[in-house]
Amino acid sequence: MSTTLPALSHASGAAAARPLRAWQHDALEAYFDPAREDCADFLVTATPGAGKTTFALTLARRLLDSRRVDRVVVVAPTDHLRTQWADAAHRMGIELDPTMSNAVGPVRPDMQGYVTTYAQVAGHPMLHRARATAKRSLVVLDEIHHAGDGLSWGEAVREAFADARRRLSLTGTPFRTKVDERIPFVSYVEDDSPESEGGLCSRADYTYGYRQALADGVVRPVVFAAYTGTSRWRNSAGEVIAASLTEPSTKSVEALAWRTALDPRGDWVPHVIAAMDERLTHLREYGMHDAAGLVLASDQDDARAYAKIVQRVTGEKPALILSDDPKASAKIKEFAEGDQRYAVCVRMISEGVDVPRAACLAWMTSYRTPLFFAQAVGRVVRARTRGESATVFLPAVRPLLALAAELETDRNHVIAAPAPGEALPDPGELDALPVERAEGGPKEFEALEAQAEFAHVLHGGRAVTAGLQPLDSDAEDFLGLPGLLSPEQTAALLAQRDAEIRKRTARVEQPGLDLDGAGTEDVPEPAEEDATWHTAALLRKEIHGLVGRVAAGRQMPHASVYAKLRSAVPGPPSASAPVELLRRRRDHLLTLV
Numbered sequence: 001m002s003t004t005l006p007a008l009s010h011a012s013g014a015a016a017a018r019p020l021r022a023w024q025h026d027a028l029e030a031y032f033d034p035a036r037e038d039c040a041d042f043l044v045t046a047t048p049g050a051g052k053t054t055f056a057l058t059l060a061r062r063l064l065d066s067r068r069v070d071r072v073v074v075v076a077p078t079d080h081l082r083t084q085w086a087d088a089a090h091r092m093g094i095e096l097d098p099t100m101s102n103a104v105g106p107v108r109p110d111m112q113g114y115v116t117t118y119a120q121v122a123g124h125p126m127l128h129r130a131r132a133t134a135k136r137s138l139v140v141l142d143e144i145h146h147a148g149d150g151l152s153w154g155e156a157v158r159e160a161f162a163d164a165r166r167r168l169s170l171t172g173t174p175f176r177t178k179v180d181e182r183i184p185f186v187s188y189v190e191d192d193s194p195e196s197e198g199g200l201c202s203r204a205d206y207t208y209g210y211r212q213a214l215a216d217g218v219v220r221p222v223v224f225a226a227y228t229g230t231s232r233w234r235n236s237a238g239e240v241i242a243a244s245l246t247e248p249s250t251k252s253v254e255a256l257a258w259r260t261a262l263d264p265r266g267d268w269v270p271h272v273i274a275a276m277d278e279r280l281t282h283l284r285e286y287g288m289h290d291a292a293g294l295v296l297a298s299d300q301d302d303a304r305a306y307a308k309i310v311q312r313v314t315g316e317k318p319a320l321i322l323s324d325d326p327k328a329s330a331k332i333k334e335f336a337e338g339d340q341r342y343a344v345c346v347r348m349i350s351e352g353v354d355v356p357r358a359a360c361l362a363w364m365t366s367y368r369t370p371l372f373f374a375q376a377v378g379r380v381v382r383a384r385t386r387g388e389s390a391t392v393f394l395p396a397v398r399p400l401l402a403l404a405a406e407l408e409t410d411r412n413h414v415i416a417a418p419a420p421g422e423a424l425p426d427p428g429e430l431d432a433l434p435v436e437r438a439e440g441g442p443k444e445f446e447a448l449e450a451q452a453e454f455a456h457v458l459h460g461g462r463a464v465t466a467g468l469q470p471l472d473s474d475a476e477d478f479l480g481l482p483g484l485l486s487p488e489q490t491a492a493l494l495a496q497r498d499a500e501i502r503k504r505t506a507r508v509e510q511p512g513l514d515l516d517g518a519g520t521e522d523v524p525e526p527a528e529e530d531a532t533w534h535t536a537a538l539l540r541k542e543i544h545g546l547v548g549r550v551a552a553g554r555q556m557p558h559a560s561v562y563a564k565l566r567s568a569v570p571g572p573p574s575a576s577a578p579v580e581l582l583r584r585r586r587d588h589l590l591t592l593v
Contacts, residue, residue, distance in 0.1 A: 021218060024055040027206040031059060036205075041167050041185045043144070046208040048172040048378020049219045053085065053354075056140050056168055057092040063138055064094065064112065069165055070135040072096060072113035073128070075121060075157070076142045080329040082115040084354065085142070089115075090531040097533045102127055103575070106134070110532060110578035113137070118146045121160050122153045128160040136165040141185070144169040148183045158184040172378060210381075219381040220359070220388050224404040224458035225275070225494055226396035229268050231260035234446040246396045246455055256445060258397050262298065262364055263447035264305035269364060270313050271452035272393050273306075274501045275494070276360050277314045279391050280341060283359055288388055292335070293360040295344040296376055298367065300324070306364055307344045318342035356382045363394035373403040396455040404458050454498040457491045464491045532579055539582035540574050546589035553593065565589065 031042055046052050063069045072094060074085050082098035089096045097114040102124040107114055121128050132139055139161045147157045161167060167185050187203045213219040228246040233256055235241055243249055243257040261268040276293050283291035297303035300322050310318045319335045321328055321343055335343050336355040361380045380390040394400050456463040547561045569585045571577055
């Protein structure tokens with residue numbers, strides 16, 4: 001394509017200094033193709049870890065510099081990602097405010113835009129409509145499938161941004177939605193493939209799949225290590241049931257065997273964590289000195305229990321990252337930039353969160369939707385240098401093995417046509433495993449014990465078992481390095497280590513470990529004084545404290561002090577005030593205390 005991209009101005013040197021990957025450059029050329037100049041919408045589908053944020057901000061920088069837009073609005077799935085987007089934008093020379101709430105009206109004049117969430121847009125769509133139309137705006141819809149999480153969210157996104165000058169939609173994972181709840185600003189075409197059964201298929205303006213990213217060295221190759229084992233539980237009728245994770249069984253038996261394996265009181269979880277610890281030790285000894293592991297739990301109680309197991313088995317205190325922890329974002333940032341080996345989390349590191357040094361994932365959760373699986377695996381595939389690989393440790397159950405086998409296949413975003421009388425599943429549901437219940441009996445089954453055993457590795461969609469003779473110690477040095485060991489050799493090495501791992505996970509109590517406080521220490525807030533939005537947040541906090549001191553010293557209501565402050569230093573309320581005005585107000589208050 002011969003399209004000439006708009007040049008960057010001197011004001012955006014940060015963006016100019018950032019080299020673009022080939023796919024990002026190609027996507028920019030596709031965006032600026034004269035044939036689509038009048039088209040307001042552009043959808044990019046790129047595999048997790050490919051660099052969608054960099055692409056979006058580079059595009060925003062060029063649109064700002066060429067004066068095609070005057071404001072950038074980013075809509076992200078979570079509050080943590082608001083800060084991550086703002087920090088990335090700052091490095092690209094774009095000042096976005098991630099702290100704006102729906103209680104604040106206009107965007108501060110020293111900001112080029114703001115970052116919000118889908119939940120906030122749904123809470124007050126007309127407010128966001130006013131902000132997005134007050135200036136010519138580029139609206140970036142990160143992980144656009146969240147606009148289909150419910151009819152109200154999709155309607156709110158459409159209402160808020162239908163009149164925005166330009167919209168860029170991003171997604172890294174396949175998404176499904178009901179026929180009558182199409183994702184706003186996404187184009188669909190008839191899907192005439194045999195498996196579609198008359199459904200619709202979304203049409204991306206640019207697609208960059210996992211296979212392409214793997215060939216380009218943008219993402220790491222993934223080794224899926226599946227672990228089987230026998231689970232024993234007592235059902236609601238008092239009967240003791242035993243079943244293997246891998247033996248053919250009914251869906252309900254498989255689900256209960258899976259749930260029992262994930263019980264922190266059994267031996268399956270510590271065994272698999274020990275296997276991941278072996279892998280991390282190997283990675284750290286052979287080139288990836290800061291390799292980290294993520295343990296993904298189903299809920300907060302399990303996460304706390306798994307944190308104790310990690311410390312008991314490995315001797316390492318993990319970061320415990322929970323969604324209701326006000327310091328969760330700071331903990332993610334510290335973990336991403338630090339050297340800590342493990343983080344235990346529920347959903348905080350499932351989508352969009354950038355932890356490039358994370359190379360191993362332990363799937364200790366009952367979540368099994370394609371969307372969540374792709375998001376979570378995407379946390380460990382982001383490549384930094386050639387030769388790195390990722391390992392996912394997971395239960396050897398059919399739903400997860402099927403998802404792992406499909407990872408290397410480029411998939412369209414298909415809206416399946418429902419069977420007569422059948423409702424499509426809600427894409428926002430995590431599809432947790434059902435619990436057996438019996439009327440008048442115990443409400444939940446009772447997990448008794450679970451043993452773990454290495455089963456196989458997945459390669460190219462097939463299960464590879466340990467069918468070779470034992471390999472020597474020299475071969476172990478190459479475990480998992482792409483192209484150096486065959487899948488059969490990798491499986492053989494993991495099987496050889498299984499007996500030693502079983503010894504490590506013997507349930508011997510170790511006194512002196514701070515299990516109850518694992519990962520709960522205070523984490524200092526990141527220092528980002530050079531970012532405008534962060535400076536403003538610090539100034540507002542300082543002003544609030546000074547107002548409290550003045551109010552206490554003069555026995556005045558806080559509201560009266562704020563009123564006098566705005567009279568002495570005129571301007572908009574602090575929430576909308578630029579940094580220079582906040583500094584003047586702070587300095588004025590300092591003369592009064």
